[in-house]
Amino acid sequence: NAGVTQTPKFRVLKTGQSMTLLCAQDMNHEYMYWYRQDPGMGLRLIHYSVGEGTTAKGEVPDGYNVSRLKKQNFLLGLESAAPSQTSVYFCASRPSGQGVTEAFFGQGTRLTVV
Amino acid sequence: SQKIEQNSEALNIQEGKTATLTCNYTNYSPAYLQWYRQDPGRGPVFLLLIRENEKEKRKERLKVTFDTTLKQSLFHITASQPADSATYLCAPLNQAGTALIFGKGTTLSVSS
Numbered sequence: 001n002a003g004v005t006q007t008p009k010f011r012v013l014k015t016g017q018s019m020t021l022l023c024a025q026d027m028n029h030e031y032m033y034w035y036r037q038d039p040g041m042g043l044r045l046i047h048y049s050v051g052e053g054t055t056a057k058g059e060v061p062d063g064y065n066v067s068r069l070k071k072q073n074f075l076l077g078l079e080s081a082a083p084s085q086t087s088v089y090f091c092a093s094r095p096s097g098q099g100v101t102e103a104f105f106g107q108g109t110r111l112t113v114v
Numbered sequence: 115s116q117k118i119e120q121n122s123e124a125l126n127i128q129e130g131k132t133a134t135l136t137c138n139y140t141n142y143s144p145a146y147l148q149w150y151r152q153d154p155g156r157g158p159v160f161l162l163l164i165r166e167n168e169k170e171k172r173k174e175r176l177k178v179t180f181d182t183t184l185k186q187s188l189f190h191i192t193a194s195q196p197a198d199s200a201t202y203l204c205a206p207l208n209q210a211g212t213a214l215i216f217g218k219g220t221t222l223s224v225s226s
Contacts (some may be wrong), residue, residue, distance in 0.1 A: 004157075033214055040123075042218030043158070043203065051211050059215065090157050096215070100146060100165075103214055105157025 006091050006106035013081045013113045020077040021109050023091030030096035032074040033058075033103070034066060036087040043090065048112050050096070069105055081113045118217035120204060126223045127194055135189040137204035138226030147180055147187045152219065154182045155174045161202075162189075192221045194224045 005020040023032065023043060033048040035058075040082040045058030049068040065077045074093075078085060088110050117121045121173035137147070145166050150158035162186065164171045171178045183215040191198050198211075201219040 011167070022128060031212060037215075040218075042212075044151075044217050045213065048213060052141045056213070058213065092157070097211070100211070102148065102160035102163070103150075103158075105159070108155070108157055 004091055004104050004106040005094055006089070006109050008109060009107065010110050013078075013111065015081060015083060015113060017081050018077070018079050019081065019111075021089055021091075023074045023076070023093075023106060025072055025074075025093040025104070027093060027095070027103075027104065028071070030071075030102075031094040032051075032068065033077070033092040033094075034074065035090045035092065036060065036085075037090060037108075038087050046048070046076065046089075058061075077085035083113045085094045085111065086113045087111060093112075116215070118142075118204065118215065120202075120217040120220045120222060121166060121221060123218070124221045124223065125140060129224055130176065131194055133191040133194050133222055133224070135179070135188040135202050135204075135222065137189065137206070137217055139178060139185050139206045141173070142206050143182075143208065145209040146207045147178075148205045148207065148214075149176075149178060149187075149189050150203045150205065150216070158203055158216075191222070192194050195220075196224050196226050198222060200209045 034046040047066040052071040091106040094103045095101045117129045117140045119138045152158040203219040
């Protein structure tokens with residue numbers, strides 16, 4: 001099992017460009033999450049999904065869109081990238097089961113917007 | 115609004131001592147609380163879960179307590195080792211347990 005795989009691992013974007021980050025999990029998990037991590041700010045939840053076809057806003061959703069068309073994939077889109085979106089992005093997945101299930105994280109995507 | 119506070123950004127201790135990390139929460143009534151470890155450049159890894167009706171949970175050298183009256187969880191690492199150096203994150207979850215929100219974390223450095 002690969003677990004949670006994020007694509008790409010690194011990316012440099014110019015201001016105003018768009019891109020999509022892909023998160024794929026092969027564990028048949030219901031819940032999936034996108035976070036950003038910045039120095040001194042910790043791990044902040046952008047959007048999450050509790051099942052195929054569903055999405056919900058997290059703590060910092062502005063400037064991002066997500067889609068969960070297939071259970072195993074959770075896409076994070078930046079329509080018009082800004083320097084403030086320079087960050088390390090982590091994806092995670094969990095089985096359903098209230099709060100008792102652990103989350104598994106991907107290796108992260110380092111995004112720089114210039 | 116809901117708030118999660120972890121006691122300090124950095125904690126430095128000597129090898130062999132017990133490290134104690136704090137997670138306080140406000141405007142929350144979590145039914146569960148999870149603790150994760152994150153090493154530089156890597157995603158967090160799950161360590162322990164404690165339920166609201168459990169006062170204490172242990173796993174090897176790790177011990178977690180959960181005080182719903184104080185709205186606080188304590189995370190202890192006994193006989194600490196340099197390999198325990200990492201950032202530790204707490205995540206309180208409500209009964210539905212869907213949104214997984216973390217505190218900022220405490221970075222522990224254990225010196226030999």
